[in-house]
Amino acid sequence: MLDVRRLRLLRELAHLGTIAAVAEALSFSPSAVSQQLSVLEKEAGVPLLERTGRRVTLTPAALGLVRHAEAVLALLEQAGAELAHTKRGLAGPLRIGTYPSAARAIIPGALAELAAWHPGLEPMVTEVDPAGVGAALRAGELDVALVHEYDLVPADPEPGLALTRPLFTEPMYLAGRAPGTIAEQRAAPWIMSPPGTLCHTMTVRACEAAGFAPRVRHQIDDFTTVLALVAAGQGVALVPHLGTDRQPPGVVLTRLPMYRRTRAAFRAGAGSHPAISAFVSALHTAVPPGLGGGS
């Protein structure tokens, strides 16, 4: 019988690509991961890893095993969720991940609602980098997280995770000192998030769709700061609706036919966990008016 603990390591390896990263994610030493994968390989009787350069890659047999591992882990998650249903009162910690603007706009109201429904629940919110949300959920560091996707940045479905339908949909705005379209800002300096973030990619793609490559001047993640820079004449930027709540004088917002959608993500199989479904319900009630569920 294959050991699920070891299958989990293999699954993480498939996602993270390196043994060191798996060890980091699951709080082990790299050596421990390497040893356990060796044992798994032995009890599988088939080569699973092969060294290519200074990394390892998974053989086709290993990839097949990962597929099964996903299913097994989702099933175990579901069993845990069903177990939680039989407990009387919902209690214990619920670790929530979120991106900054939702943390300010949505989370407080949702937590208040949640506390009214389930006083025993102890929600713990952490601001997390959207890129690391998947790994944090799979590693068990988070139970549920708010994630977003842009029209122009297709969110590749991560195996092992599940998403709700969009909780709300925000329009995007072009922020400048005068009304205008993206195409008209070909020559303007741009303010956008640091490279590697979803927002950065989204802004670059939007400019490319308008036929030019943006000239980047400032790289700032916080939309309040971004709008202050716009007001100071430092450039133009694309901001989602939730980033516009503190709009400084002098900034003009032009609504664009682009949208950002926010969903809740959790480990596959955990969607039926009462704490998570309660939190999702609380989010629904806390969505500000005007940002309907969206498609």
Added chain:
Amino acid sequence: MLDVRRLRLLRELAHLGTIAAVAEALSFSPSAVSQQLSVLEKEAGVPLLERTGRRVTLTPAALGLVRHAEAVLALLEQAGAELAHTKRGLAGPLRIGTYPSAARAIIPGALAELAAWHPGLEPMVTEVDPAGVGAALRAGELDVALVHEYDLVPADPEPGLALTRPLFTEPMYLAGRAPGTIAEQRAAPWIMSPPGTLCHTMTVRACEAAGFAPRVRHQIDDFTTVLALVAAGQGVALVPHLGTDRQPPGVVLTRLPMYRRTRAAFRAGAGSHPAISAFVSALHTAVPPGLGGGS
């Protein structure tokens, strides 16, 4: 995350009913099983076992958990089977369980066929009591087993196991010193298998269906011996076709409208294991003519 090792103990407990039996089946001490189940109960956070009299019974929550455990274990079995597909040559032991008459009539031909197809395979045949086949398969002591069922003895589907369609179907005969029907043997002494066996139950039910309770004289499991006793005038008996290959003089067989069906059983999820499906194919080719697959 729930531990699959412990879930397996809970599953066995659901089937076997007592911690001592689980320990026996999995080669542990009862104390180890008790300890592991306690840990499982703690990490589930919900009562799973309650003592009733001097045994334990499973709570509804535990039964739900068992259902999930079945699914997880089947999935793991399937993963192992798929892994075996990627190996080049089929090799290693294949532990086969069988009831006695099939062992004599079917198994030798099937093994010869199997050896021709896969020389690396090492089949190991064990005669096992049909009542214990399920436990032996689940405990991993057997990989595949031949089991049979009678018309009058419905085989309740055991969770965690899977059955093939019937490999062959034998007619049943009334063995006596003259032709006759069951109803005509109301007053005759009967020879049947020891109580607790399927054959015993089958004979009793057949007599009850004919309107009487059989007077039991001898309790013998081996059909060759049974027929010898019939020839010696010691009574009448019901025997399946495979039990009639060595028919002593003086015995008259009357064919009855009753049948015994033989199937292969294995752990759920293992049906796609190449060694098991090869063995089932070999069985099909080794079925004696005249005993078509049947329904």
Added chain:
DNA sequence: GCTTCTCGTAAGCTGAGCCGATGCTCGACG
């Protein structure tokens, strides 16, 4: 060239988990 990053192996240690012994409770039986 050297540095850095990664994986694998060896050696040693710690704790999870096993066994055996003991005690308790419940049911069967005379």
Added chain:
DNA sequence: CGTCGAGCATCGGCTCAGCTTACGAGAAGC
């Protein structure tokens, strides 16, 4: 009603699976 056996839980002690730390080998980058 007393005795006995079956079954489960708990305690103490031990063993080994599996972790960490330390080290070495090979590949990429400067």
